[in-house]
Amino acid sequence: xxxxxxxxxxxxxxxxxxxxxxxxxxxxxxxxxxxxxxxxxxxxxxxxxxxxxxxxxxxxxxxxxxxxxxxxxxxxxxxxxxxxxxxxxxxxxxxxxxxxxxxxxxxxxxxxxxxxxxxxxxxxxxxxxxxxxxxxxxxxxxxxxxxxxxxxxxxxxxxxxxxxxxxxxxxxxxxxxxxxxxxxxxxxxxxxxxxxxxxxxxxxxxxxxxxxxxxxxxxxxxxxxxxxxxxxxxxxxxxxxxxxxxxxxxxxxxxxxxxxxxxxxxxxxxxxxxxxxxxxxxxxxxxxxxxxxxxxxxxxxxxxxxx
Amino acid sequence: xxxxxxxxxxxxxxxxxxxxxxxxxxxxxxxxxxxxxxxxxxxxxxxxxxxxxxxxxxxxxxxxxxxxxxxxxxxxxxxxxxxxxxxxxxxxxxxxxxxxxxxxxxxxxxxxxxxxxxxxxxxxxxxxxxxxxxxxxxxxxxxxxxxxxxxxxxxxxxxxxxxxxxxxxxxxxxxxxxxxxxxxxxxxxxxxxxxxxxxxxxxxxxxxxxxxxxxxxxxxxxxxxxxxxxxxxxxxxxxxxxxxxxxxxxxxxxxxxxxxxxxxxxxxxxxxxxxxxxxxxxxxxxxxxxxxxxxxxxxxxxxxxxx
Numbered sequence: 001x002x003x004x005x006x007x008x009x010x011x012x013x014x015x016x017x018x019x020x021x022x023x024x025x026x027x028x029x030x031x032x033x034x035x036x037x038x039x040x041x042x043x044x045x046x047x048x049x050x051x052x053x054x055x056x057x058x059x060x061x062x063x064x065x066x067x068x069x070x071x072x073x074x075x076x077x078x079x080x081x082x083x084x085x086x087x088x089x090x091x092x093x094x095x096x097x098x099x100x101x102x103x104x105x106x107x108x109x110x111x112x113x114x115x116x117x118x119x120x121x122x123x124x125x126x127x128x129x130x131x132x133x134x135x136x137x138x139x140x141x142x143x144x145x146x147x148x149x150x151x152x153x154x155x156x157x158x159x160x161x162x163x164x165x166x167x168x169x170x171x172x173x174x175x176x177x178x179x180x181x182x183x184x185x186x187x188x189x190x191x192x193x194x195x196x197x198x199x200x201x202x203x204x205x206x207x208x209x210x211x212x213x214x215x216x217x218x219x220x221x222x223x224x225x226x227x228x229x230x231x232x233x234x235x236x237x238x239x240x241x242x243x244x245x246x247x248x249x250x251x252x253x254x255x256x257x258x259x260x261x262x263x264x265x266x267x268x269x270x271x272x273x274x275x276x277x278x279x280x281x282x283x284x285x286x287x288x289x290x291x292x293x294x295x296x297x298x299x300x301x302x303x304x305x306x307x
Numbered sequence: 308x309x310x311x312x313x314x315x316x317x318x319x320x321x322x323x324x325x326x327x328x329x330x331x332x333x334x335x336x337x338x339x340x341x342x343x344x345x346x347x348x349x350x351x352x353x354x355x356x357x358x359x360x361x362x363x364x365x366x367x368x369x370x371x372x373x374x375x376x377x378x379x380x381x382x383x384x385x386x387x388x389x390x391x392x393x394x395x396x397x398x399x400x401x402x403x404x405x406x407x408x409x410x411x412x413x414x415x416x417x418x419x420x421x422x423x424x425x426x427x428x429x430x431x432x433x434x435x436x437x438x439x440x441x442x443x444x445x446x447x448x449x450x451x452x453x454x455x456x457x458x459x460x461x462x463x464x465x466x467x468x469x470x471x472x473x474x475x476x477x478x479x480x481x482x483x484x485x486x487x488x489x490x491x492x493x494x495x496x497x498x499x500x501x502x503x504x505x506x507x508x509x510x511x512x513x514x515x516x517x518x519x520x521x522x523x524x525x526x527x528x529x530x531x532x533x534x535x536x537x538x539x540x541x542x543x544x545x546x547x548x549x550x551x552x553x554x555x556x557x558x559x560x561x562x563x564x565x566x567x568x569x570x571x572x573x574x575x576x577x578x579x580x581x582x583x584x585x586x587x588x589x590x591x592x593x594x595x596x597x598x599x600x601x602x603x604x605x606x607x608x609x610x611x612x613x614x
Contacts, residue, residue, distance in 0.1 A: 051600070116558050138525035139542065143602050145526035145609065173524035179512045183562040189503050189518070190526045191562045194535045194573065196499035201536075201588065202581030203573075205486045208588035211496070212534025215481035217453035218445035220496045220534070223527030224608050225521025228501045229508075235446065250585075251423050255490040255498045261568045268502065274509030281508065281515035293361070295450050297612050301531050302452065304607035 004031035005065075005253050008167075009075050011096070012085040013037035013046060019140040020083060021046075022053030025062035026142070027170045034067040034138040036075035036271040043068055072096075076104040081166070083135065093122040093305075101126055109162060110133040112253040115187060121151035129154035133163060136184055138198050148184045159232035221301045225294050234289035241282040245275060312372075313473075315361040318403070320353060322418050326447040327390060329360035330355075333449070334477045343372040343382035343596035352373055360449050365428035375441040379403075383411040384484050388473070390442065392420035405416035408433055416469060418442040422494060425487040427459035436461035440470065442481075443491055443556045452480040528608045532601050540589040541596035548589040552582060 008024050010017050011141055026033050035046060046066075071074035076082050078262050083102055086092055100110065102272065110132040112122055123129040135152035141147070148169050151160055160176060167174035197211050202207055207213070214226055222231055229241065236244030245252070253270035317324050320342050327546075329337050340561050342353060361369055376382035383389050389407055393399055400419065407417065413432035417439040418428055430436040441457035448454070454474050458467055467483060474481035484492055504518050513521070527539055536548065543551030552559070575581055 013483070044422075057432070072359050086540065098392060115555070138408065138529075140598075140602070143605050143609075144525055144529070146521060148521070153554070171522060175513070175521050175524075177513055177515050179510075180361040180463040181507075181512055181570065185513050185518065185559055186521050186525045188507065188562050189500050189522065190535070191559050192503035193526075194539065196496050197338050198581060199575050200488075200492055200495065201585050202575060202579075203486075206482070206484055206486055206492050207509055207592075208585060209592040210482050210536050211492065212592075213497065213532040214453060214482050214493050215366075215530050216532065217482075218451055218493045218526065219500075220532070221608075222445075222451070222532030223522050225523065225527070225612055226503050227522035227527070229515045230519050231478055242565045246424070252498050254401050254503070255495050256502050257572075259568060260574060261465060261566060265564075265566060268506050268509055272509075276516060278505055278508050285516040285519075285599055295447070298450050300451075300611035301608050303529075304611045305532055305604050 005032050006081065007034070007079050008081045008083060009034045009069070009079040009086070010083050011036050011072070011075065011100075012037065012087075012113075013042060014085060016085040016137065016139065016141065018046065018050055018053055019142040020113070020137070021050060021066070022062075023170075024035035024141040025065060026054060026057050030065070032065050032067065034069050034075055034079065036069040036072065046238055054142075055212070069192055071221055072099050073103040076100050076108070077103055079108050081109045081111065083111045083113065086115060088114060090117050090121055093117055093222060094124050097122060097132060098127070099123065099124045101128065101131070109166075110161060111163065116183065118152060119150065119155060123154060127157065131159055133159060134184070135163060135167075135188075136161075138186055145171075147172055147174045147188060148177055148186055148289060149174050151179045152180060170295045216305070221305070223297050224301050229278070229282050230286055231275045231294075233286050234291050234294065236289070238288065240279065240286070242279040245270070245279065309553060313388065314341070314386050315388045316341045316343065316376070316386040317390050317392070318343050318407075319394075319420075320346065320380070320381065321392060323444065323446065323448065324450045325353065325357055325360055325399040327392070327420070327444070328357060328373070329364075329369075330477075332372060333361060333364050337372070339374065341376050341382055343379065345610055347464070348608060359416050360447075363445050379406050383407050383415070384417050384499045386411055387591075388416045388418065390418045390420065390488040393425060395421060397424050397428055398420040400424055401431050402437060403510045404429060404436070405432045408435065408438070411414075412563040416466060418470065420444060423490065425459060426457065426462060427487060428474050430459055430461060430505060437463035440468055441491070442470065442474075443493075445493055452478075453493060454479055454481045455493055457484045457487055457491055459487060472584070515567065523612070526611070528605055531608050536585070536589050538595055540593050541598050541601065543596070545595065547586065547596065548588040552586065 013161045021033050024033050112134050119132045119134050123132045133155045136148040137301040138144040138146040151165055200206055201208050232244045243269050258267055258269040264271055328340050331340050379396050419441050426439045426441050430439045440462045443455040445451040445453040456470055502506055507513055508515050539551045540548040554578045565574055565576040
């Protein structure tokens with residue numbers, strides 16, 4: 001960042017905005033935060049709700065570094081970072097960024113928290129489209145480490161790098177998504193499982209509560225420790241993911257139940273060309289699987305959630 | 308169980324068999340475990356590998372209660388519970404159970420650890436099909452709390468109830484699956500997310516390692532604390548899952564991208580009849596959502612996995 005202390009302006013003070021405000025104030029000891037929102041009761045609203053995001057944290061040391069702005073120009077004029085979480089409307093965002101661009105310092109970073117409107121659309125009317133990228137949190141960002149960084153084809157590498165640096169220094173987990181796509185990655189993954197969960201509940205195989213109970217006592221704690229590729233790679237023993245797919249690929253395929261039309265529509269099926277590439281990537285990333293550290297950590301996770 | 312101490316016979320000493328042996332010996336202070344397997348080096352194999360499943364546990368107090376059998380008759384003749392994790396072959400299992408039935412006590416429980424062959428098929432040649440059910444673990448069972456109890460239409464309620472009691476008394480999470488289906492529930496859910504993960508990796512949206520990193524920093528820790536229904540129910544605020552679907556159902560639907568043929572094949576799409584039922588179930592199960600306990604527990608989970 002250009003300046004120290006870092007000056008961050010949040011446009012939009014809904015639950016995501018407040019959560020980011022809490023994160024910036026708590027994790028950046030000298031960070032200055034300005035909030036802009038059109039709601040008339042902004043200050044009293046923030047004063048009422050922000051403390052619940054800052055439990056166990058010295059509230060005064062945080063609110064001393066919190067400021068309010070009543071228009072976009074004032075809000076962004078001195079900012080190093082402008083982070084937007086306004087209404088999920090392409091029109092709103094397309095009109096907002098040129099206005100911000102007019103008043104913000106030349107090297108300020110522009111981040112959108114959108115869960116669905118890609119930077120390539122939001123930046124349509126901007127002079128310099130290289131400045132904007134999506135920084136999509138997993139709700140609530142003051143708790144969850146993930147930030148999906150989704151650049152448009154116009155976003156400059158230097159903006160991506162500075163954004164990565166910022167979040168790594170904050171101890172979070174920023175991940176750059178290589179192509180803009182609907183829902184980005186985290187929601188696509190979660191919605192895929194959610195679809196199967198809804199389908200099983202709808203067909204009476206298990207109740208909503210039983211399905212939740214199944215998730216929290218199996219893949220939830222597992223995936224808190226190791227993601228699906230790493231977990232199945234370990235499940236294959238010495239042969240890694242390739243062996244796992246050889247052993248259990250038949251059942252995987254029956255569960256996926258891909259039709260010909262599915263495959264024509266671009267859906268994958270077990271044994272396609274993609275499989276060798278994914279197995280090779282898993283080998284390179286994880287090599288010989290060691291499950292002992294995984295098991296120790298999984299026990300700790302289960303301990304942490306015990307009622 | 309009929310007797311105290313409980314006598315459990317494990318048929319099959321692969322990784323699942325050893326993990327169950329460790330679980331029974333460690334969690335049941337007086338439990339007696341007999342292992343039967345056709346491998347000629349059974350005793351030395353078990354002595355070599357079992358200790359790694361019993362870290363932090365007094366090994367001698369466990370192995371004092373461990374026995375071996377060299378044929379099915381000897382293995383099951385005094386058992387309260389017979390738990391099978393042999394080869395995943397329908398023929399093997401269909402032939403095994405009548406042999407076990409011949410020698411086991413009348414009230415012994417019969418459990419199969421299969422991940423794919425339903426009890427209705429396994430029990431085909433049994434005299435009394437009401438005694439058998441699938442007790443499918445999430446690997447490894449000495450760590451993961453979940454047991455999927457999958458009865459066949461023949462399994463008696465009393466066998467199901469005794470099995471539930473057993474696992475609840477062990478502090479595990481047994482869940483009864485209401486209908487036999489391919490992959491049961493946990494694997495179906497996990498494979499659905501895994502499919503989307505493979506698809507995103509295959510299309511170059513994110514690398515295998517980045518996808519794993521996304522999961523461990525977002526839905527993994529979330530789902531260790533609250534399953535997908537409870538999590539999205541909370542995400543909808545006061546209106547619960549219904550409001551969540553009203554707000555974000557459009558994006559969910561775009562991610563699912565259900566074709567007409569999908570729907571004809573029984574796949575669900577956003578807004579179908581199933582949705583009201585799933586929302587009602589979530590309301591009944593969870594009522595007004597409280598995220599503060601969730602956030603405290605999520606922080607503990609993230610603390611537990613920190614490198």
